[in-house]
Amino acid sequence: MRNVTVAGTGAFLPGEPITNDDLEKLCGPLPADVLDGIQVKRRHWLVDPATGEHTTSNSRMAEAAARQAMARAGITPEDVDLIVVSTASPEYQLPTAGSYVQEYLGLERCAVIELRAGCVGAVQALDIARRQLADGTHDTALVIGTEAISPLLAPMFVGRDPEAVRMRDRLTLFNFGDGAGAVVLRGVDGPAEEHGYVNACLGGLRKPGMQVIGGGTDVPFAKQAQRARLMDIKLDAVGVAKYGPRLFVSALGDLLNRSGLRLAEVDALVLPEGNAEYFSREFEGAGLSRADYEELQSKIVENLTDVGATGSPAVLLALDAGVRAGRVRPGHTVLLLAIEASRYVYAGMSLRWPR
Incomplete structure (x- = not known):
């Protein structure tokens, strides 16, 4: 390899x-x-x-x-x-x-x-x-x-x-x-560095946190045309605020375990919504210790304030901003962690930033 x-x-x-x-x-x-x-x-x-x-x-x-x-x-x-x-x-x-x-x-x-x-x-x-x-x-x-x-x-x-x-x-x-x-x-060429990867959907029996409706095959197109909007976004804001932090804590624990890392060994945690108050204020209640929560604060790399919730590019936009700002540097141990409200899915990867 x-x-x-x-x-x-x-x-x-x-x-x-x-x-x-x-x-x-x-x-x-x-x-x-x-x-x-x-x-x-x-x-x-x-x-x-x-x-x-x-x-x-x-x-x-x-x-x-x-x-x-x-x-x-x-x-x-x-x-x-x-x-x-x-x-x-x-x-x-x-x-x-x-x-x-x-x-x-x-x-x-x-x-x-x-x-x-x-x-x-x-x-x-x-x-x-x-x-x-x-x-x-x-x-x-x-x-x-x-x-x-x-x-x-x-x-x-x-x-x-x-x-x-x-x-x-x-x-x-x-x-x-x-x-x-x-x-x-x-x-x-050269020996392969360790990469940890995790991926799971925790919402298989739960109401979707977000749906994009229209343009698919859920009903005949004649019925779709009768909708107030041909395409629409449905966001369960209450559900996301309640269950999203639990999803994040589960994902972080899974990624650290899979990667064989302790939180103290991580230099940068890149994620889309690190400073959203409705989200981060619930971390402790979701099972993240106060000590780990405080440890996280200096490691989180995100740019939600400047770009909003962007879906697929969210982690990559935050990563690029972190590299440009010197938050992600050569030799750093980096975690990329994304959670998605659609069916409460997470995906995470650990890697060593190249020297």
Whole structure:
């Protein structure tokens, strides 16, 4: 088995940041305590907030993040022989968004794998790519998480009186953002370093924490066309706030155990929602000791405040921000940990950041 190393990271956020003040003018305010709880202050959307028109696309965002990661890794598209993409919001059911990234990079031949997932997808994608590089199936992989959520949000407010927007829709609007994150992985000669990986769904018998409804095959299309919105996001905010922290604590314990690490040995814990008050205030009640909770505070690497909840790219955007800010440095022991509200899924990976 070959060693697999991270060669570069990249990120792309569409348009100018949309502040909470900007959003309040579009859809009305959220109560101050709710706004403080979600901790999002800025987000980026690929739709024009005034008109709902698209300024770019999901796969174009993925391409932009990929090109930045390749530039930082010092490689060209011709070096890439595997692309693994995670998204829950592709332009089309088929062909895959990954195949469009391949097209935009000018690659006639390349292996492409796509996962239909949210927050956990990029970590799952990293593990798939890592295994195929380690066994020599491929040499260089682009792993991309990309999400275009704003097209689902625009119908909630475009052309409407802000005061007429429902409070539950405002909560969704203030939460989510678009973007793409990318990582270049390379298989290199030398002894393979240990990588821990965990993945589980804990919500098989539980009501989904989030659903994206429409555009599927749940009912005939004639019935879908009769819905108030062709596509919609349903968020069980109460359920996520209650059960999400338990999911995180289970995931963290599983990853540490699988990796053979103690929390004190971890230098950086990269996750999407490390500072959301509704989430972190419940950690102790979910079984995380006060000592471990305090130990975590200096290790968490995230950027929820600046990008919002972004789904598939969330961990990769936080990772790229952490690398740029010097929070993730050569030789660091890094945990990537994603949890997803859809069916209460988690995926985590431990790795040594390359020197």
